[in-house]
Amino acid sequence: MSDLFQSHGQPDSFPVDLLPPVVRQYVVEGAESRAAAPSIxxxxxxxxxxxxxxxxxxIAAKQGWIVPAMLWGAVVARSGxxxxVGYDLAHELLKHAEDQAxxxxxxxxxxxxxxxxxxxxxxxxxLKSKEEIAPPVPPEPPTGDRLVVDDQTVESLAPLLVENPKGLFLLSDELRGFFDGMGAYASGGRxxxxxxxxxxxxxGRPLSVDRKTNRERIYAPMAGVSVAGTIQPGTLAKAVSGGQVESGLLARLLLVMPEPRPKxxxxxxxHDATKLAMQRLVDRLRSLEHKALNGSLESNVLRLDNEARDRFKFFVNAHGLETFKQHDSLAAAYSKLEGYALRFALIHHLAVWASGDQLSPPRSIGLESxxxxxxxxxxxxxxxxxxxxKIGVVAEPVLQPADQHLDRLEEWLRSKGGAATERDISRGPRRYRSGHHVEDDCKALIQAGRAKWDISRRTRHIVLAGDSDSSAENETIRVEVSPSQTDNTEGLSTTANEDGRDTISLSERNKRKVSPSPPNTASFQERIRVTI
Known part of the structure; x- marks a missing residue:
């Protein structure tokens, strides 16, 4: 992989390593073959x-919190x-199926x-016949299997959404019409x-449209549209000045804006193998179907497994604090990005499935996704x-990156029970997987009084403040004692812990050595179990 994709900390250091392998290879080779930034x-x-x-x-985070896989995204860059590039590569993946349809x-x-x-x-x-016979039955007009559309008004999309309950994809090389179309039925440009x-x-909620021309009512019980395209920075700035920030439209757009570079x-x-693997993945995703329930179509709802749900719970709490500290416009974007984490997880899960040979997708979504x-x-x-x-929506960010890194490290540690080794951290959040920043961020977290080192184990752990059962000033040993084992602890000073177990103070431990009974002389129930 070229240096183009190794520049961590740069504005465009898109995390391609988070993508499923087949998708990652397609993105990397696609960007390299066009000398383009990977985010594009x-x-x-x-x-x-x-x-x-x-x-x-x-995907369901819990009962009542269910989101689809559809994304909205815009590449923000000037002409030339x-x-x-991304538009072209995305279109290539769908062209064969669209031509066939x-x-x-x-x-x-x-x-x-x-x-x-x-x-x-x-x-x-x-009509001419005088016989009493039933009239002929008119033929049913055909419906087209559509995905990609270019019309950007909802009234024109509504009939297509009725015919295509899976949803549509507005893939446009220029998204200005998407924003301009928002005011198509309003006066004064509003x-x-x-x-x-x-x-x-x-x-992906139900859609109802009443047409003005023939007073026809169109109802799509399941309607969703994905959106992707490009737009110039100045055009985007003008487009969102008409209320799209306040309405939440801009907040729903995933944005990438790589630094300008000459062609x-x-x-x-x-490679042909990369194209074929990605095409197979896309074709398998397009083969997915709804489930039929009582004569109607319903979405298949996948749930997080226990480990993934616990991880997402800690993310929601930490992300909520970050959202609360932001400007109003950025707070709106942050609130949508919380749900986007679920959408990305669903896409990752299904893309991994589509890369393999399993007949149907697993019903639960795991920690990796x-x-x-x-x-x-x-x-x-x-x-x-x-x-x-850059486009003037906010003056400057409220949160400093250094503070965010510590908040997110603390969040991750809490999801792991409040403690971890440096090696654990280097295998956890993406920021630390290269081995960089682990020690510096741990030290900063400790200096801020939010954690401390625990060196009582063979490998030192960083432990969040308030999450440790022991401290350097008042370390204790927990001892579980059965009624028949009082002779092994005679003379030791003990105090009651919060969980009902007895503890031995550090000073007493230094005076007496406490160890489990040898395996060959005591049963499991009679051993003294010591936990530091």
Whole structure:
């Protein structure tokens, strides 16, 4: 992998290592072959994966908190900065299936036209006939299997959403029309009903549209649209000045804005094996279906396993504090990124499944996927801060990166029971996996009075303040004593602990050596178990 993807700390150091292996390879080779920043490719590809899943599967953090896989994303870059690379690569993944679906629709349309002509003839003869016979039945018009669309008004998308309950994908090389369309039915350029309807489509909820032309009511019980495209910084700044910040539209957009770089030649090309593996993954995601329940379609809801749920719980609490400290506009983005962590986890889980040969996706989502979702959410949070500042939505970030790193290390430690070794940390949050920052952040956490070193074990642990059973000033040994074992602890000074077990003070321990009875002379029930 080239140095292009190794520059940690730079504005565009997109965490490609969090992506499933097949997706990661496609993003890396795609960016290298176009001499583009990895985020320009990663965001449209992630949105494409979510669009392929559509409304067929959702993820539940708990009862009542269920979100779909659909994402909204925009690559923010000026013209001439290869900003369309990700759009092109995403479109390539869907082109074959879209072409095939279009051919099938055209064939069905021709058959329908012929059947319609026959029906009209039969209907005319029936009108002339004096016999009491049932009228001919008109043919059903064909419906097209659609995913990619380019029309950006909800009224035009509504009939397609009825025909395609899995959802649609607005993949546009220029998203200006997406923002302009928000005011299509309002006066004075203000956002109209379309904006509120688009916010509904973000969550895959039912959609109801009353057409003005023929007073027709269109109802889609399951409607969702994924959005991906590019937009220039100045255009985005103008687009969100009309109320889209306050409405929450901007908060729902995942943004990437790589630093400008001149276009340059590269001999790198994407390998055919990489294309084939990714195409197979996308095709498997597109093959996912809803479940049928009482004659209607329902989403398959996947839940977090216990370990993943505990991890997400600690993230929610820490992320809530970060959100509370932000400016209003960034707080809105942070609040949506909490749910995005779940969406990323669902996409990661299903992409891993689609990379293999298992017949159907596992019903529960594990720790690896939720960790990837959390880390991706946090990367996009940092990127949102940077983009918001550049386009003038906020003056400057409220939270300093150093403070965030300590808060997140503390959060991770709490999810692990309040203590961990430095080696554990280097295998945990992405920031520490290179081996960097572990010691420095641990020292900073200790200096802030939020943790301390525990060197009473073979390997030293960092222990959160208030989470340790022992301290340097008042260390105790817990001893569980059975009624028949009082002779082994005679003369030791003990005190009652909060959990009802007795403890021996450190000063007494130094005077007497306490050890378990030898295995060959006492039963398991008669041993004294000592825990430091």
């Amino acid at each position: 490719v990663a965001l449209p590809v992630l949105v494409t994966l979510g669009a392929c899943v559509g409304t067929t599967h959702k 900065s290869v900003k369309s 279009n051919r099938e629709f055209e064939n069905a349309k021709r058959e329908y036209d012929l059947a319609e002509q026959e029906y009209r003839k039969a209907h005319a003869q029936w 956002a109209g009903k379309d904006e509120a309807r688009w916010l509904t489509l973000f969550d 340059r030649w590269t001999d790198a090309e994407m 939720i960790e990837a979702g959390i880390e991706l959410s946090r990367w996009f949070a940092a990127e949102a801060e940077r983009v918001y500042e």
